[in-house]
Amino acid sequence: MKQMLSLTKALADETRLRTLMLLSSGELCLCQLIDVLELSPSTISKHMSILYDAGLIHRRKEGRWHYYRLAEQDTTPAAREALRWVISHLEDDPALHRDAKKLCCTRKKDPQELTACYSGK
């Protein structure tokens, strides 16, 4: 019950659903998510820890960068099924096309440009 509640609560937020859809296209680091979602680093970091605690995403540290991807074999069946459910019903969502498009631009940017969001543009 506790595990299911942490899963459903993790999924019950628009920003977190957007994040999962962004991650469905592959691994991303926090600064890339900041760039696409246009929210403060602390806010997104908090969202990531909620998704992580629920077992929905995997985190990997490489130097200063923290990379996130959707959880796969390394989590519970409940979380894997939740991911499949969410993604299959959101992948054609028109409201998320903007995010997907923005992500394309973000992927092309230099790390230089991305870190600009910290130094107040």
Next chain:
Amino acid sequence: MKQMLSLTKALADETRLRTLMLLSSGELCLCQLIDVLELSPSTISKHMSILYDAGLIHRRKEGRWHYYRLAEQDTTPAAREALRWVISHLEDDPALHRDAKKLCCTRKKDPQELTACYSGK
């Protein structure tokens, strides 16, 4: 996106998950849910409307009684899959055995006894 959020938000509450599991054993009226969940009529009624708006349950009126059951053909694929997901991962949950047991007693009671919860025991 909006539909998915209403689904995930509907599932992100312990009382509503308990309710869905109770309904997985068959149709129930509000007074039976009140008896098992031990919450006020207005609170449970509100929960039911949230589950209904999300497309997770079906409501049927018969005289004064309002009967609820899990949605089936009469809802979206997303809601049907959500129900299957939740139920499959909660059906063996030890924390919910109490509810299931209590429901057995409730089903055996007279309507008389159930309405007692309104008239202040």
Next chain:
DNA sequence: CCGATACTTCGTCAACTAACGAAGTGTATC
């Protein structure tokens, strides 16, 4: 080892949510 970078944690505040009782709605029963 000093500053810069890429986060995370903490404290605060506004917005949302679940609980309740009181009042309202619709349906049987007398």
Next chain:
DNA sequence: GATACACTTCGTTAGTTGACGAAGTATCGG
């Protein structure tokens, strides 16, 4: 048609959540 019953809706309140900036942690470059 008055009363009782089975809810639903409304207004209030306490607790939760999401947003932010400020401060803290860990890593890298000079």
